[in-house]
Amino acid sequence: MLILKNAMIVEFSPPAVRNGIDIVIEGTNIIEVSPGAAEKYKAETIIDLKGSLVMPGIVCSHNHFYSGLARGIMANIKPSPDFISILQNLWWRLDRAIDEEILYYSGLVCSLEAIRCGTTAVIDHHASPAYIKGSLRVLKQAFEETGLRGITCYETTNRNGGMTEVEAGIEENVEFAVLCDKDKRDSNNTHLVETMIGGHAPVTIPDDALLLMKEAIDETGRGIHIHAAEDRYDVSYSHHVYGKDVIQRLADFGLINEKALIAHGVFLSDNDIELLNKSDAYLVHNARSNMNNNVGYNTKIPQYKNFALGTDGIGSDMLEEFKFAYFKHKDIGGPLWPDSYLQFLFSGNNLLERYFGANFGKVAKGYKADLTIFDYNSPTPLLEQNIGGHIAFGLDSRDVDTVIINGKVVLKNRQFTFDVKPIYDNARKAAQRLWDKMDT
The missing domain is CATH 2.30.40.10 (Urease, subunit C, domain 1)
Structure with a gap:
């Protein structure tokens, strides 16, 4: 006691x-x-x-622990004038270079820094195309060794290996969900880590992949965690190739429900927002990341029923994210005040409740x-x-x-409560190896 x-x-x-x-x-x-x-x-x-x-507890509702060793990166990055080139020249090169050891230390340092900032839970979204099978177990190990609560998933995508890559990502999500279910049964409900069914973004997920994601959701009882409308290109691509708004396309495959987490949504239509609201789904806003990538600003924040805050890989300091999100909103003439952002900070606890089946977000009996x-x-x-x-x-x-x-x-x-110096020493070595791999 x-x-x-x-x-x-x-x-x-x-x-x-x-x-x-x-x-x-x-x-x-x-x-x-x-x-x-x-x-x-x-x-x-x-x-x-x-x-x-x-x-x-303070929750970071969208993060990328695989990016933890990118800080101050010294790899050879070409000029990237738009969001797609940022993905191609930086992030998709970085995630392809991740192996088990790199992922382990990235997960550890991200977990430690989340705790140090007062964040008690992180909802993670993972990618490592050269190391898919077993990757979520490595992240689970990092969460558990540090004591951080988490939800993670693997981002299903076809951008490197077509449907073979899609199937590997789905398999990793489903196998990890089975492991989480076992933990829940065996640990008397003390388990720290849960999972979602991850997807990169609609622009790299063809219809056949969406069908497999729906099957995974039905099999595991989880929901999707996916980027959508982070950049205008995602919306334009959906209109050009599929003739649909982004969320409408996902909803047509049965992927939008009360356990769905949509990250960014900068350019969602009013109809898409209505679909999310009717389904009781969540939109997670990542103000600093949007500013860093110059993708634009979500001017429709007041329209959402369920709205939470994340960092999209820029650390896990949610008090700093609160400040950036609020001040950016005021900078563009937004109508909301800090009390609204207090609710957004709280909302991640509702997401935890939907996955852990327990009470979160209050200092009260039974929580x-x-x-x-x-x-x-x-x-x-x-x-x-x-x-x-x-x-x-x-x-x-x-x-x-x-x-x-x-x-x-x-x-x-x-x-x-333990010595973290060796972790950071090894993380720096892993980071250098990651940067070197990106340039080979």
Whole structure:
């Protein structure tokens, strides 16, 4: 049993601030939240927070852990004037160069940095065309060794090997789903890692591949995780080749449901948005990535029923992503205020609930004990009405002190519970080898 005494609890949805509260954790769940609750129990560990701020778990709802060793990349990258050339000259060369060791260390450092930033769960989207079979198990290992909660998948695509590559990607997703189901049965619901059925983007997924993805969804009970309308080219290609809007094409194959996660959606039509809303599906916005790739801005954010935030591989610092997303929205004259972005930050927890079959996103009895503790000395009153404003203009990942995931302390007093230096030493070697492979 773990007890957190004298906490200031700050929740996102609905916004709430409570002072002087004790949090009692048994196993992976919160069993009581109330003033003075610590006096009722005998616990192995008691942490007196002395009024420190406790938030429910923060989720990065779209990420690419395979890109973790691309930071400062020194490979020979040709000038890339548009999004397709960025993919061809950088990312599709990088993912083809990934092998098991490179993926392992990329997954480890990305997991560590997510935790260090106060992120308790990451929804990952993976690609390594030269190492498909077994790749998701490697990412699972990285999640579990660091203690990070995650959902991952392999992005089905035909861009390197036609239908042979498609079938290998589908097989990897289905086999990994079977493994996750086994974990869930065998671990008394303490498992950390789940899966989706991944797809790269409609532009590299022919109709035959969409049929196979639907079969995988039916077989596994999962939903799709796919990029769509990240760039205008994806939309134009769908209209030219298939005569359909992007989401309409996916929906015609039965791929849009309450477990579907669509990343980006910068250029989705009003009809596509209506399809997502009616299906209770999710759109994940990646503001920094969109800015970095100069693909444009999603001007239709207020139209979405379910809307969450991700990073698309630019780290896992969701408090920084919150700020960029909000300020970019205001920069283009958007009508939303920080309280809307607080809801977007919370929404990833709803995605977790749909896959783990447990309660996430609140500091309350019966919820998973995924918590972030901040050493945040606010210079102004912190109230339920202004939580979003504190995140937009003050609270930062530098304030993260302790992180608890699945009831386990994985970061305490800004330090991991194990030596991470060898991991970073080996990651740098793996990164150099990755860069060298890209140029050979």
